[in-house]
Amino acid sequence: MNPSLPNSFRSGPDETGHFGIFGGRFVAETLMPLILDLEKAYALAKADPAFQAEMNGYLRDYVGRPSPLYLAERLTEHLGGAKIYLKREELNHTGSHKVNNVLGQIMVARRMGKKRIIAETGAGQHGVATATLCARFGLECLVYMGAVDVARQAPNVFRMEMLGAKVIPVQSGTRTLKDAMNEALRDWVTNVHNTYYCIGTVAGPHPYPAMVRDFQSVIGVETRAQMQEAEGRLPDSLIACIGGGSNAMGLFHPFLDDPGVEIFGVEAAGHGLTQLHAASIAGGRPGVLHGNRTYLLMDDDGQIQDAHSISAGLDYPGIGPEHSWLYEQGRVTYLSATDDEALAAFQLLSRLEGIIPALESAHAIAKVTELAPKRPKDHLMVVNLSGRGDKDIPQVADILRGKKS
Amino acid sequence: MTTRIDVRFAELKKQGRSAFITFLMAGDPDIDTSLAIIKALPKAGADIIEIGMPFTDPMADGPAIQASGLRALKAGMTLKKTLAMVRAFREADAATPIVLMGYYNPIYIYGVDRFLADAKSAGVDGLIVVDLPPEEDSELCLPAMKAGLNFIRLATPTTDDKRLPAVLANTSGFVYYVSITGITGSASAETGAVSEAVARIKRHTRLPVCVGFGIRTPEAARAVAETSDGAVVGTALVDALRGSLDAEGRATAKTVGAVADLVASLAQGVRGAKQAAE
Numbered sequence: 001m002n003p004s005l006p007n008s009f010r011s012g013p014d015e016t017g018h019f020g021i022f023g024g025r026f027v028a029e030t031l032m033p034l035i036l037d038l039e040k041a042y043a044l045a046k047a048d049p050a051f052q053a054e055m056n057g058y059l060r061d062y063v064g065r066p067s068p069l070y071l072a073e074r075l076t077e078h079l080g081g082a083k084i085y086l087k088r089e090e091l092n093h094t095g096s097h098k099v100n101n102v103l104g105q106i107m108v109a110r111r112m113g114k115k116r117i118i119a120e121t122g123a124g125q126h127g128v129a130t131a132t133l134c135a136r137f138g139l140e141c142l143v144y145m146g147a148v149d150v151a152r153q154a155p156n157v158f159r160m161e162m163l164g165a166k167v168i169p170v171q172s173g174t175r176t177l178k179d180a181m182n183e184a185l186r187d188w189v190t191n192v193h194n195t196y197y198c199i200g201t202v203a204g205p206h207p208y209p210a211m212v213r214d215f216q217s218v219i220g221v222e223t224r225a226q227m228q229e230a231e232g233r234l235p236d237s238l239i240a241c242i243g244g245g246s247n248a249m250g251l252f253h254p255f256l257d258d259p260g261v262e263i264f265g266v267e268a269a270g271h272g273l274t275q276l277h278a279a280s281i282a283g284g285r286p287g288v289l290h291g292n293r294t295y296l297l298m299d300d301d302g303q304i305q306d307a308h309s310i311s312a313g314l315d316y317p318g319i320g321p322e323h324s325w326l327y328e329q330g331r332v333t334y335l336s337a338t339d340d341e342a343l344a345a346f347q348l349l350s351r352l353e354g355i356i357p358a359l360e361s362a363h364a365i366a367k368v369t370e371l372a373p374k375r376p377k378d379h380l381m382v383v384n385l386s387g388r389g390d391k392d393i394p395q396v397a398d399i400l401r402g403k404k405s
Numbered sequence: 406m407t408t409r410i411d412v413r414f415a416e417l418k419k420q421g422r423s424a425f426i427t428f429l430m431a432g433d434p435d436i437d438t439s440l441a442i443i444k445a446l447p448k449a450g451a452d453i454i455e456i457g458m459p460f461t462d463p464m465a466d467g468p469a470i471q472a473s474g475l476r477a478l479k480a481g482m483t484l485k486k487t488l489a490m491v492r493a494f495r496e497a498d499a500a501t502p503i504v505l506m507g508y509y510n511p512i513y514i515y516g517v518d519r520f521l522a523d524a525k526s527a528g529v530d531g532l533i534v535v536d537l538p539p540e541e542d543s544e545l546c547l548p549a550m551k552a553g554l555n556f557i558r559l560a561t562p563t564t565d566d567k568r569l570p571a572v573l574a575n576t577s578g579f580v581y582y583v584s585i586t587g588i589t590g591s592a593s594a595e596t597g598a599v600s601e602a603v604a605r606i607k608r609h610t611r612l613p614v615c616v617g618f619g620i621r622t623p624e625a626a627r628a629v630a631e632t633s634d635g636a637v638v639g640t641a642l643v644d645a646l647r648g649s650l651d652a653e654g655r656a657t658a659k660t661v662g663a664v665a666d667l668v669a670s671l672a673q674g675v676r677g678a679k680q681a682a683e
Contacts, residue, residue, distance in 0.1 A: 026509060179462075186467075
């Protein structure tokens with residue numbers, strides 16, 4: 001191994017919240033005391049066996065964990081190469097991996113005595129998970145969602161409202177996920193005394209990227225044990241889609257120090273990398289937004305550019321800071337899939353396995369169809385099926401009908 | 406190191422009055438009108454001029470200043486052009502302090518060292534960068550001090566006595582007390598709470614303490630000036646500017662005057678204040 005590489009890829013962030021040059025705490029002074037309080041509260045919770053025991057109880061009985069590791073026989077046969085396992089996060093309560101993180105954060109918020117919860121959401125999966133746990137624990141819930149996303153993810157808006165949350169369509173900027181995050185930060189600055197901001201991905205100011213990763217790492221921890229049981233060894237490769245990158249980080253993190261495990265993240269290439277897309281690593285460079293330094297899509301003046309993806313959950317011009325660091329370290333390989341590739345994968349998995357994936361997860365499946373055929377039949381490949389596609393049916397139906405006509 | 410900001414506060418102290426500080430966005434509604442407005446500010450009564458560096462994602466700003474930034478970006482404003490604007494202002498005014506205010510990313514992308522050198526030579530005196538708390542001082546604050554620019558920090562109602570020393574440690578020029586928890590253009594704070602907070606900050610520093618957020622009228626400016634070393638007004642000026650634009654958001658013959666008139670009446674409020682108790 002390269003001698004300049006760290007002893008471990010799993011020890012970050014440092015005590016100031018940095019992964020190499022990435023991460024940090026780039027927030028307004030009003031928020032700084034809160035972020036320091038949260039850091040303390042989370043450190044105490046993390047070290048408290050009662051917290052872990054309570055969380056594990058809810059993960060089992062409320063979320064429905066562990067999620068299965070399922071051998072996709074027909075997809076494997078169709079592609080004719082690697083043996084493909086699906087980590088079935090779409091079977092969790094609320095239909096995606098998002099609930100793992102929200103459960104942890106809501107338990108931290110309860111320990112901090114916060115009664116009002118705010119969240120940003122893109123596809124609505126994080127918003128639904130937050131609304132769900134706020135209902136479960138009797139907390140007030142406000143979800144900021146870009147007006148464009150409110151229109152394309154109508155089923156999730158209705159679900160959140162059904163669960164008692166207030167969904168606030170954000171009209172500022174590009175009216176998508178980044179603007180929802182701006183608006184949530186503005187709410188937090190204003191209602192700092194009683195409000196907890198439940199961030200949905202491994203981004204934002206420290207300690208969020210590390211905390212969200214820790215809560216999502218249950219995905220990778222289970223995968224290790226399940227693969228040992230199924231095949232008696234570790235997988236050879238892992239693949240997951242990346243918007244902010246929480247489902248990917250959750251799967252990857254427990255394997256980062258296993259050099260035999262190849263790891264692939266898949267960004268959203270939208271209309272293609274030379275056109276509108278949401279692939280921050282492929283098409284961006286390091287900058288500072290939403291509390292952290294990370295790869296961002298921007299122009300020469302440092303103005304943030306519009307992202308585009310068919311999938312609202314990946315439609316964000318940044319990526320979690322730990323991913324930026326893993327990219328620069330060369331530990332994880334970052335690929336990208338276009339809208340069209342994701343649509344094709346969406347249909348392929350539906351027909352071959354009877355599983356309709358979220359458009360987000362379909363980006364990972366799209367790259368499986370390229371990578372698996374080039375691998376031998378004894379190669380064990382795990383793809384994170386981060387969410388189910390029910391929410392995407394109306395949008396996909398419109399697109400496919402439009403293509404036919 | 407003595408900057409124009411230090412000189413200006415020393416002069417005001419001799420005159421026995423507080424400062425009136427204006428905020429407007431560079432390039433709103435277009436580059437030429439924006440320069441004309443800024444040139445008119447000292448005569449209208451601005452003691453210190455804050456110029457916003459437009460950014461696509463201003464997380465601490467309310468709708469008025471968000472829209473102002475977007476108008477500026479649409480008009481083609483960039484950080485480079487903002488510095489050129491300061492340079493043009495300096496040709497005719499060597500005394501009025503200029504503070505650039507904004508977010509870190511455009512500066513980071515411009516390059517910190519190059520930005521500081523260019524800002525200093527353009528005639529900038531201080532910086533306020535909203536998303537750089539003391540925890541990130543090595544990014545810009547310490548290099549700015551070295552380059553001879555004031556780094557003006559925001560203190561807020563959530564900055565308690567335990568945290569104040571850290572916030573004040575590398576602050577120079579003045580301290581900007583944000584009188585409410587919230588974004589720009591929100592409700593104003595109660596005068597009693599503001600004077601208490603200013604007194605609390607003054608127990609920790611000898612720097613002037615100026616107050617902003619929620620000041621819209623000459624009366625409010627006067628009340629703040631009586632309990633602090635300066636009143637900062639932004640959103641009200643940006644609103645006056647927007648109100649003078651045509652239906653397409655373009656400047657009209659009234660634009661410069663609309664802002665200058667409001668500045669003059671707010672400045673009167675500040676000048677009418679009884680001297681702040683020392």
